[in-house]
Amino acid sequence: MNRQITHLFTLFVLMFVVLVGFSSWWSVIRADELEDNTANRRPLLEEQRIPRGIIFASDGRTRLAESVPVGEGGARRFVRAYPEGSLFAHAIGYSFVERGRSGLEKSRNDELVGRTDEFDTLIEEITGGVAKEGDDVRTTLDPEAQRTALAALAGRPGSIVALEPQTGRIRVMASLPDFDPNEVPDRFAELNRQDGSPIFNRATQARYPPGSTFKVVTAAAALDSGRFTPDSVLDGNTGKPISGVPLANFGNQDFGPTTLTDALTNSVNTVWAQVGEQLGKDTMFDYMERFGFNDEPPIDYPPEQLTASGEFAGNDLLGPGDDEVDVGRMAIGQDKLQVTPLQMAMVAGAVANDGKLMKPRLIERVVSRDGRVRDRVDPDQSAQVMKPESARALGAMMSRVVEEGSGTAAALAGTPVAGKTGTAEVQSGAANQPWFIAFAPIEDPQIAVAVTLEQRPADETGGQAAAPLAKQVIEQVLSGG
Amino acid sequence: MSARSRELLGLLPVSLLVTAGFTAVLITRSATVDTVTLTYGAFFLGCCLLGHLFIRARLPDADPYLFPLAALLAAFGLVMIYRIDEELAREQAQWFVVGLLLFCATVLFLRDHRVLERYRYLIAIGGIVLLVMPRVPGIGGQVNGAYLAVDIGPLAFQPAEFAKLAIIVFLASYLTDNREALLRGRLSPPPLRQSIPLFGAALALGAVLILVLDYAVWPSLLIAAFAGVLVGLVRERPSLKHFGPLLLVWGLAMVMLVFIRDLGSSLMFFGGFLALLYVATSRLSFIAFGTVIFLGGATFMGRTVGHVEERFDTWLDPFAPAVEASGYQIRQSLFAQADGGLFGEGFGQSLIQLPGCAKEDLADFPDKCSILPAPHTDFIYAVIVNEVGLFGAAGVVLVALLFAARGFKTAITASDGFSKLLATGLAAVFALQVFVIVGGVVKAIPLTGVTLPFISAGGSSLLANFVLLALLLSASDLARRDARRQPSGGLL
Structure with missing residues (x-):
């Protein structure tokens, strides 16, 4: 019988080998596949068990988001x-198990839950030191300036974006109507249906006609291509045919022969439309793309909450090869142009920073709970849009706008400000979209701003309605630090 | 070194595991080492030490490894249960003490396990009564479609755990007496060449049947296997009486399937029976025949008894939409194991409780509020993989295998037929139980709810396994005493 017992035992050894084989199959070989399985709620639940990192404002003190414990023991x-x-x-957005994530909470989720790369994880797994809390994120956002911006908007739908031209740090990202993220778990459906779409981020998602602020882009192309100088003179009379259709100046004003500087100061449509036509579509689109148009901004923010700026036919971007593009009218911010406030702040920033467009960014660094810096985001150049001389010449032209032109409402005592107004007609002229883009101080630019308001009465222009808001934000940022 | 000193030494790793395990769980839980709960571990070790002293006194020649291996499994189980729920661990610790007492009582009152032979029919009837108890109205009840538990007043238990021992004792003694008769019936089989037409006829019949019935792959294979096995049996020319016990036990297993709807226990019994039959007669044809008729019967039952069929479908693909609800357990089990990986998340670190569970439900944990159903009983192996990873879990499987190995070793050493078969049966049924539940949890076989011996929470399982340990140890005490007296007898 002993031989049979040995056989029997051998069979059991084989059976147990099968058990270990299957265990390995699920726990190691197919583990990744199972972790990604949609029926697997573990990753989501696991994340709730660790405190997400804190999101700080740029001062390093103000907590914009933090995790608080609920419940006790194993159910905590x-x-x-x-x-x-x-x-x-x-x-910042929000992060709730029931509602998902948005904003920085989404784009920086890995850091906030303390997930590091594969190699680190393996080492930590072996040494047993798997991170059980998320890393903190320090943003570039300035609470005081943001408060000023929101107060300046005074409840009117619109958006203000302010960034540092030399670093790309976004200091202000205001969008109205807004929402309280603390209410997202309970009122999500309501917030989504609500008039004015409070969850929608106008700074990065809204596409507005830019109006005359776009003339800054046209001017950059004109100067940097070498085809024009600030003193080039063009016919500034109203009614000039552009693409075969007469184009009117604001208030049907005739300016006669006008230099580009004067044409920018007084926002002369006919002059800039001619510049656009003479430069041609290729040059215009070339410079637009250098400024970042036709692409989503290079910012760490969820792609579905970003949109590109440019010439749109429905939801499709047009290029220089498309016949629908009326380059003359595009050059003055009309035609099919749709832009985001963030994009226009980038335009002002690039002019301010000697033609260098910096990547806009929302975060400064990622720091672990024990104080180690895990990731530091350094200023990163996105493009050299134009030669520094072109940028300085353009900046000088824009300073005239604030000194004596359409943007005087943005003038600050003692600090030279460069800017450009814009007033886009919407709803066939029934309402206006006032704009103002600016940077200051001209000699050593610290801040670039884009301000816009939605659906304003037809008598409100960018110079009256938007420029004072930019002034308040600039003043706050410059005084605050 | 004497056997008992080796046993004492074997308890060292147990003490290490208990101390390290409890400390780890405590540290994760409260970031402090609570001395009150550490006495817990000390108490457990004290019990083990007393058990050891008892064995030293009553079974001085018994196998030195069986007790430490069982203690190791129990200690691991206790740490895991403590990690899941403190209250459950307290209960389990009480059951552990009761189990040890039952162990001592078994050894004391039995004196010689061979007396069991005399009462085999009584024991067999007792086993069957135990099995059908859950179907008796008033004391039994249905859980998840199966009849497993009995509830008499304050006493609630799973009779199948004890019935398993009774059936093995009966089969071992029955086969001891009848194996000669079973073997004698064997005539020398005709040469293989003469049977070729027979095999051919069976194959042709099978093929025709398959074509005519237009069967699917699985029944076709079964029919073919059945035909082949039948031919093999015919070649052996056994008499009808050989099939008597085989068919009887098969019938019993099928009745269990229908009656108590417990595929796991049924598999264990029949597997244990086949193992004993093989060891007693060394006829592979019997085993093949038995396996095929069991699979055939189980498949048939599977198609007719809804509860079993669902289990089968969830086993094939737990992610299929059709088994959305019934596949939840096994899916969660696989997710938990994937979470564990190679080294696991560490004692006390895995996700067991659903975060944000309502307070009133939390009182019923782990029956409610647990992401993995039955984490302390059926699915404790998944929790083990989750917490200590593939390495730790493979260690547990290895310890279980070593326990079975010592059981088989006892069988080999034993000099009398009954002891041999008893030890074989007990070791086989222990290993089968581990295979059935772990195999179910890792989706190697359809999931059936049996406990993981010595590890799962539950008094019945622990007590029954302590009796199993007592029987194995007294068999081994006798065997090794005999072997010592007659050194020429050899070990193998």
């Missing part, structure tokens, strides 16, 4: 709280 979980409420609702 962490939920997100936003101490500043709606202040940075759009930039």
Whole structure:
């Protein structure tokens, strides 16, 4: 019988080998596939068990998002709280198991839950030191300037974006109407249906006609291509045919022979339309793309909350080869142009920074709970849009706008400001979209701003309605630090 | 070194595991080492030490490894259960003490396990009564479609755990007496060449049947296997009486399937029976025949008893939409294992409780609020993989295999037929139980709810396995005493 017993035991050894084989199959070989399985709620639940990192404002003190524990023992979980409420609702976004994530909470989720790369994980797994809390994220956002911006908007739908031209740090990202992210778990459906789409981030997602602020792009192309100088003279009379159709100046004003500087100061449509036509579509699109048009901005923010700026036919971007493009009218910000406030702030920033467009960014660094800096985001150049001389010449032209032109409302005592107004007609002229883009101080630019308001009465222009808001934000940023 | 000193030494790793395990769980839980709960571990070790002293006194020649291996599994189980729920661990610790007492009582009152032979029919009837108890109205009840538990007043238990021992004792003694008769019936089989037409006829018949019935692959294979096995049996020319016990036990297993709807226990019994039959008669044809008729019967039952069929479908593909609800358990089990990986998340670190569970439900944990159903019983192996990873889990499987190995070793050493078969049966049924539940949890076989011996929470399982340990140890005490007296007898 002993031989049979040995056989029997051998069979059991084989059976147990099968058990270990299957265990390895699920726990190691196919583990990744199972972790990604949609029926697997573990990753989501696991994340609730660790405190997500804190999101700080640029001062390193103000908490924009933090995790608070709920429940006790093994059932304890962490939920997100936003101490500043709606202040940075759009930039920071929200993170709730029931509702998913948006904004920085989404784009920087890996860091916030303390997920590091594969190699680190393996080492930590072996040494047993798997991270059980998320890393903190320090943003570039300035709470005081943001408050000023929101107060300046005074409840009117619109958006203000302010960034540092030399670093790309976004200081202000205001969008109204806004929402309190703390209410997202309970009122999500309501917020989504609500008039004015409060969850929609106008700074990065809204596409508005830019109006005359776009003339800055046209001017950059004109000067940098070498085809024009600030003193080039063109016919500034109203009614000039552009693409075969007469184009009117604001208030049907005739300016006669006008230099480009004067044409920018007084926002003469006919002059800039002629410049656009003479430069041609290829040159115009070339410079637009250098400024970042026709592509989503290079910012760490969820792609579905970003949109490109450019000439649109429906939801499709047009290029220089498309016949629908009326380059003359595009050059003055009309035609099919649709832009985001963020894009226009980038335009002002590039002019301010000697023609260098910096990548806009929302975060400064990622720091682990024990104080180690995990990731530092350094200023990164996105493009050299134009030669520094062109940028300085353009800046000088823009300073005239604030000194004596359409943008005097943005003038600051003692600090030279460069800017450009814009007033786009919407709803066939029934309403206006006032704009103002600016940077200051001219000699050593610290801040670039884009301001726009939605659906204003037809008598409100960019110079009256938007320029004072830019002034308040610039003043706050310059005084605050 | 004497056997008992080796046993004492074997308890060292157990003490290490208990101390390290409890400490790890405590540290994760409260970031402090609570001395009150550490006495827990010390108490457990004290019990083991007393058990050891008892064995030293009553079974001085018994196998030195069986007890430490069982203690190791129990210690691991206790740490895992403690990690899942403190209250459950307290209960389990109480059951452990009761189990040890039952162990001592078994050894004391039995004196010689061979007396069991005398009461084999009584034991067999007792086993069957135990099995059908869950179907008796008033004391039994249905859980998840199966009849597993009995509830008499304050006493609730799973009779199948004890019935398993009774059936093995009966089969071992029955086969001890009848194996000669079974073997004698064997005539010398005709040369293989003469049977070729027979095999051919069977194959042709099978093929025709398959074509005529237009069967699917699985029944076709079964029919073919059945035909082949039948031919093999005919070649052996056994008499009808050989089939008597085989068919009887098969019938019993099928009745169990229908009656208590417990595929796991049924598989264990029949597997244990086949193992014993093989060891007693060394007829592979019997085993093949038995396996095929069991699979055939189980498939048939699977198609007719909804509960079993669902289990089967979830086993084939737990991610299929059709088994959305019934596949939840096994899916969660696989997810938990994937979470564990190679080294696991560490004692006390895996996700067990659903975060944000309502307070009133939390009182019923782990029956409610648990992401993985039955984490302390059926699915404890998944929790083990989750917490200590593939390495730790493979270690547990290895310890279980070593336990079975010592059981088989006892069988080999034993000098009398009954002891041999008893030890074989007990070791086989232990290993089968591990295979059935772990195999179910890792989706190697359809999931059936049996406990993981010595590890799963639950008094019945622990007590029954302590009796199993007592029987194995007394068999091994006798065997090794005999072997010592007659050194020429050899070990193998």
